[in-house]
Amino acid sequence: MSKRVTINDVARTAGVSRQTVSRALNDKGEIDGSTKQRVLDAARELGYRPSRFARGLVRQDTTTIGLVIPDLLNPFFTEVAAGALEAARARGWHVIVYDTAGSDEEERGTIEVVVSQVDAVVGYFNLAESELDAHLSGMPAVLIGREHQTPRFSSIRIEGAAGVREAVDHLVANGHRRIGMLDYEERSRPSIRHSWFADAMSAHGLVADAVGNAVQSVDGGTEALTDLLARRPDLTAVFAFNDVIAVGALRAARRLGRAVPDELAVVGFDGLQLGTVVDPALTSVALDTRRVGALAIEQAGRLLAREPQLPPEELLVNAVLLVREST
Amino acid sequence: MSKRVTINDVARTAGVSRQTVSRALNDKGEIDGSTKQRVLDAARELGYRPSRFARGLVRQDTTTIGLVIPDLLNPFFTEVAAGALEAARARGWHVIVYDTAGSDEEERGTIEVVVSQVDAVVGYFNLAESELDAHLSGMPAVLIGREHQTPRFSSIRIEGAAGVREAVDHLVANGHRRIGMLDYEERSRPSIRHSWFADAMSAHGLVADAVGNAVQSVDGGTEALTDLLARRPDLTAVFAFNDVIAVGALRAARRLGRAVPDELAVVGFDGLQLGTVVDPALTSVALDTRRVGALAIEQAGRLLAREPQLPPEELLVNAVLLVREST
């Protein structure tokens, strides 16, 4: 049972007291140069590393944020995470990342452990608010991309109605009238983006009657567009729930021999980097994904503020049309 | 100065002792059902959340790994990170992610703070070994994708000589003889992958005399291939340092009007998911990136083992040719 090397062990072999060791390691001053060196040598020799728990217990200065996302490999969440990491680093905070693999069960488990490991939690949750509220045990939380009632939560919401309206305007202006959508239904309900789309369509006297459902992946987009086009070969444009699905749609179009944008225009959502590496580059209703992550961290900071206690906020990030080559 | 709610506060308002509160919260047994409920209610009402520091100090069971990468947005590191997260979750470990933005300065700063925040560190480092060894203060470390001398480090190395040989064989078998490379030089020295390429070429009596240098991004690949092709328009195939650069090369070829694979074959390295979303899908010397992350976590666990003390290991992950559409 190799016991842990403590500050007292270092003190003993250096022939000084705990406090002197502490001073040497945190270079505090009030210590002679030679003794400091002696302490440092002793510490290295013993392989001493201070306990982060003991240290954290007494000085209450390290803050750690939990970032909960369904899938780090989904580029949207990668970009959000990158933004969060950057914002956290700027404040000297630490971020523990939890990937729930899109499973409610994993999300429950994550929440259970996250509560005792971080100071605040930030992320994209799928569970019902009541469940979140109950299991989070009062921990400060920032919800990303989601409406909410619970007053103690902050949230970063994505406002895309105007951007989707822009997209549909753009398509109509280019002569499109038979425009389909590749939606991503959560809990078998049409998404909010679908309603934005439907509203934008009806503003032009068009109906959103060609809607397919896709799972959240490139392959899902490929499948969904293939199906939709089989049912509705007359479509000349599609709007996808997000860029990942749209990139899949691009591939489907290629395989089906429909040239983009001439024979089929494709519009995504999110404005990911991913959209610039495909050919043609993807037109998208774009938002600043890094900023979403950064704002989430910032909100966490707001909720963590001791005094004055600041109330939660609901922030909006606007999405605007970014025309590239696929329309 | 709103003081923290402690276990004693809960005990007082519930009319019991600390220990009973502790029992209720960690449902330990040896407690009456009604008192347990009373304690739980009191805890919720006061908004009590146990201090992770105090808890961690006494039960030494939570382990946290630091994952250090140069750029989370680089899909290679995203995939490695995802693998690491998954492996860590399986063990109930926590992962703090640090993105050093590819800067040596940030890497130094990260190492400084990581030492006092995690139990072991895993990642892709750029600094010299001597510096790492000195500043890591004896912390268990696993180096990814890198050779090393320091005996106390573990490492996950990527063995691609055979895979690159396969790739060149494949290209030669398809009639290519003028094959270029888009390298990524670290500290203005040709990469190890370049030497693998040169060896494979000379095995066919060919010389690797058409080499461009690219920065680690899609745009970098585009630029580099454009330059290389301007110098050497006679090339019929290129091997890229990695998939990210190769995807950029694909885009350059498209813009220059060179059809892939008919007028120019392109081979990447890493076998990322990214290679399947582009058109044509990228042929690549592929490795299991998720596994790299998982192995790194596993090695961290090995180094963390108390008894018996296990020596560090150097693991190899082999890369093999994965033919898709770009050759």
Place this chain on the structure above:
DNA sequence: GAGCATCCCGTGAACGTTCACGGGAGCGTT
């Protein structure tokens, strides 16, 4: 009714560090 087991609950100690405070040695000033 003595003995014993079971069920609950509480008290001291420990985890490893930093903070607040005190104090001795050395030197210069008056």
Place this chain on the structure above:
DNA sequence: AACGCTCCCGTGAACGTTCACGGGATGCTC
């Protein structure tokens, strides 16, 4: 020679939790 200041170092206390142990009720057995 008394005082004060600076420099360096050490001791008790505190941070908030769990662990080890002890002990009072209660009920059952014979």
